[in-house]
Amino acid sequence: MPPHKPYAFVTYRSQESAQKAHFHLNGGKLMCGENGVTLYLSFIDSGSVFAPLPDGLLLVEDFVSAEEEVQLMAAIDWSSSNDEVIAQKALKHRRVKHFGFEFRYDNNNVDKDEPLPAGLPDVCLPLLERCIKDGYIDIMPDQLTVNQYQSGQGIPPHVDTHSAFEDTLLSLSLGARTVMEFRHPDGRVVPVVLPGRSLLVMKGESRYLWTHGITPRKFDMVPVCDLKSSTHSGHDLETNGSLTLSKRGTRTSFTFRKIRPEPCRCAFPSACDSQGPPAPLPPSPPALPSCPSDAARLEQEFVHQVYDAIAYHFSSTRHSPWPRVCHFLSTLTPGSVLVDVGCGNGKYLGVxxxxxxxxxDRSSALVQICADRGFNAFVSDALSVPLRTASCDACISIAVIHHLSTQERRLAAVRELVRLLKPGGRALIYVWAFEQEHNKQKSKYLKDHNGKQNLIKNTSEGSQEPCEYPSKCSDGACTPTDYMPVTDGKLSVHTNRTAFNTQDLLVPWHLKEGKRQEEKLETSPAPVFHRFYHVFQQGELEQLCAQVSQVKVLRSYHDQGNWCVILLKEELH
Ligand SMILES: O=C(O)CCC(=O)C(=O)O
Ligand SMILES: [Fe+2]
Ligand SMILES: [Zn+2]
Structure with missing residues (x-):
């Protein structure tokens, strides 16, 4: 049982006995004291802890002796604040010192023309020579970052900037054992136990494609065999496969890197800043999905990946909460529990x-933005929210369900929202409307649209993406069949500020990057990403909700280019 946590891990010898325990214990009452407690069980896959290391990753245990460890630690003077000599930064989560070149966390790069006066400390040279001799690296590193983590501190998942450093990264761990997580873009996570005095060599795929990071926490879950001294090898029967907790202490790491003089030419362009963002235009637009796995793939590529890539820019365009959503939130009684499914940057969480x-939210980048703003948020798919049935007084889902690519999935998303509601609870759903003009009123965005200036903006506050009202639709005579997907079955790419002529489409997002990237813009155009949308026709959202049992539509309305419903979950009789 992790200290101060309200849960415990239990390991079973077989899947059958684990299933049996789950069946008999989950939801059961345990009498203790006057009230008793309810047990909730869920399966945790410990498989990843025993997964093979990512390609290109090598862990060399006992790379330095205990004496060398003492010498290396002593060489770092944390009290000095002489920025002329070495760059020292008190980062929120850990202490950092740079040698050779400063690594700048504002642009995630190094000033290659401005080496620091102090090169690598002399004590490092013997062990670096050993790295060359043992074949861990080919060239002598010229940059060193020393990180010091107290128990409970960490470093966010990242890939060391390709254009800044050559292939091989060496990370020497000193002091307390910790766990570093490697994450592949396909979702695989491999925790790697880093004992003190070990050397981690990251090359190839593990360096270029997988992120590495340390989750800030005070205890790690580690295989029992990793706690034993390295002289005791062999996984005996008792401990094979067992996990235990390892308390974190202070860990100091020395990360040695070689500055890269030329742009990176690695084989992982999707993660490579030298080789630009992923293909700006989909070479061949995808077709509407014909099976569930196609649908999930389409959303993965044209919704989830895009939001992760544009998260910061997207968030900077989403600051004002929409008034009618705020009004809904203001009607909730104090103490109500609200879940915002697809919360984006969290603009409704503090209303x-x-x-x-x-x-x-599906996007971990957006969830991180919520966390940075002090909101409670977690990564989750809208189709499977890990919250208990009937646990919420209210749910909102604003501009989310239109990103699902089949009717079944949009229905499942509504069902999932309703599942979360307590009887008597209410849900508010917004989806982007095919009709951008309602009751002869253009959406706010269209009214605001009066100059070239707006043309480069992706959005305006109060409305979704631009869309001029389709002239042939203005008499309301169009039927759904007029607007089925285009000819060859491929999704069409919507041109901003033109009429929707189909309900299923890709909407471009022109990434406007930060200052550093603006400089780059002079030579290269802003990257364009494409998000899948299914824009809803009048009545379609209500029809969808009508298929869900135990819920009724309290109200439906059009708000600034969106169709909206308020649902009420009925009491069971
Ligand atoms: O602490 C470590 O081993 C890794 C540090 C790191 O990833 C970095 O500074 O880029
Ligand atoms: Fe790193
Ligand atoms: Zn690269």
Whole structure:
């Protein structure tokens, strides 16, 4: 049982006995004291802990002796603040010192023309020579970053900038054991136990494609065999496959890197800043999905990956909460539990301070932005939210369900929202409307659209993406069949500020990057990403909700280019 955590891990010898325990214990009452407690069980896959290391990753245990460890630690003077000599930064999560070149966390790069006066400390040279002799690296590193983590501190998942450093990264761990997580873009996670005095060599795929990071926490779950001294080898029967907790202490790491003089030419362009962002235009637009796995793939590529890539820019265009959503939130009674499914940057999570608001989003980059703003948010798919049935007084899902690519999945998303609601609870859903003009009123965006300036903007506050009202639709005579996907079955790419002529489409997002990238813009155009949308026709959202049992549509309305419903979950009789 991790200290101060309200849960425990239990390991079973076989899957059958684990299933049996789950069946008999989950939801059961345990009498203790007057009230008793309810047990909730869920399966945790410990498989990843025993997964093979990512390609190109090598862990060399006992790379330095205990004496060398002492010498290396002593060589770092944390009290000095002489920025002329070495760049020292007190980062929120850990202490950092740079030698050779400063690594700048504002642009994630190094000033290659401005070496620091102090090169690598002399004590490092013997062990670097050993690295060359043993074949861990080919060239002598010229940059060193020393990180010091107290128990509970960490470093966010990242790939060391390709254009800044050559292939091989060496990370020497000193002091306390910790766990570093490697994540592949396909979702695989491999925790790697780093004992003190070990050397981690990251090359190839593990360096270029997988992110590495240390989750800030005070205890790690580690295989029992990793706690034994390295002289005791062999996984005996008792401990084979068992996990235990390892308490974190202070860990100091020396990361040695070689500055890269030329742009990176690695074989992983999707993660390579030298080789630009992924193909700006889909070479061949995808077709509407014909099976569930196609649908999931389409959304993965044309929704999830895009939001992760544009998260910061997207968030900077989403600051004002929409008034009618705020009004809904203000009607919730104090103490209500609200979940915002697809919460984006969390702009609705703080609107009503008298309720408990929790957000979730598919994009971990957006969830990170929520966390940075002090909101409760977690990564989750809208089709499977890890919250208990009937646990929420209210749900909102604003501009989310239109990103699902089949009717079944949009229906499943509504069902999932309703599942979360307590009987008597209410849900508010917004989806982007095919009709951008309602009751002869253009959406706010269209009214605001009066100059070239707006043309480069992706969005305006109060409305979704630009769309001029389709002239042939203005009499309301269009039927759904007029707007089926285009000819060859491929999705069409929507041209901003032109009429929708189909309900299923790809909407471009022109990434406007930060200052550093603006400089780059002079030579290369802003990258364009494409998001899948299914824009809803009048009545379609209500029809969808009508298929869900135990819920009724309290109200439906058009708000600034969106169709909206408020649902009420009925009491069971
Ligand atoms: O602490 C470590 O081993 C890794 C540090 C790291 O990833 C970095 O500074 O880029
Ligand atoms: Fe790193
Ligand atoms: Zn690269």
């Amino acid at each position: 009503n301070p008298e309720i408990t608001a929790v957000g979730c």
